[in-house]
Amino acid sequence: MTDTATRHRFPAWTRLLFGTTSSGSGLDVALLAVRIALAWIFIYYGAAKLFGAFPGDGPHGIHQTALFMSKTAHLRPGKFFAVVGGLIELGGGLAMAVGFCTRLAGLALFGDMVLATITVSWATGINSTSNPPGYQLNLAVAALAVATALAGAGRFSIDALIARSVDQRRRVESLKGDSADTRPA
Numbered sequence: 001m002t003d004t005a006t007r008h009r010f011p012a013w014t015r016l017l018f019g020t021t022s023s024g025s026g027l028d029v030a031l032l033a034v035r036i037a038l039a040w041i042f043i044y045y046g047a048a049k050l051f052g053a054f055p056g057d058g059p060h061g062i063h064q065t066a067l068f069m070s071k072t073a074h075l076r077p078g079k080f081f082a083v084v085g086g087l088i089e090l091g092g093g094l095a096m097a098v099g100f101c102t103r104l105a106g107l108a109l110f111g112d113m114v115l116a117t118i119t120v121s122w123a124t125g126i127n128s129t130s131n132p133p134g135y136q137l138n139l140a141v142a143a144l145a146v147a148t149a150l151a152g153a154g155r156f157s158i159d160a161l162i163a164r165s166v167d168q169r170r171r172v173e174s175l176k177g178d179s180a181d182t183r184p185a
Helices: 003-009 012-018 025-051 061-071 078-098 102-124 136-151 158-182
Strands: none
Touching: 025 061, 025 078, 025 102, 025 136, 061 078, 078 102, 102 136
């Protein structure tokens, strides 16, 4: 059955509800939404670790984060892991926000969440209200980070601009090479 025949047989709402597309503007918008959510989460936590921004109930600033890393997460030296964690989260969040090196940032953020789950929240379970909380947020954010690492940033990103620029240069160089081959000797 052709795609056109399928379109005429099913109403538009069924395609909207059950349609699957592997590319196109819908995927680009979804990737943008995922990147924005990841950016906000990781910029928030990274800036809190590094600069004490966004006061709340967690460790804030390098000193408090270093104490948390060494005592609660059992990562020593605590200051080293506080700085590395903060840089991965803040840098990865900023990279996600603009869509720059998104695959690499997604992998780094995934690793950050795996480490956080193993060292801090695994022992409390998936839905714990104790301190530290359960690993449900770590799990969800890690899955989104892997999705961006696998799918890339989408059309609305610096990565896409770079890819288009590189592709355009290759086409120009290819055309120059073709015209040089056709000149008489």
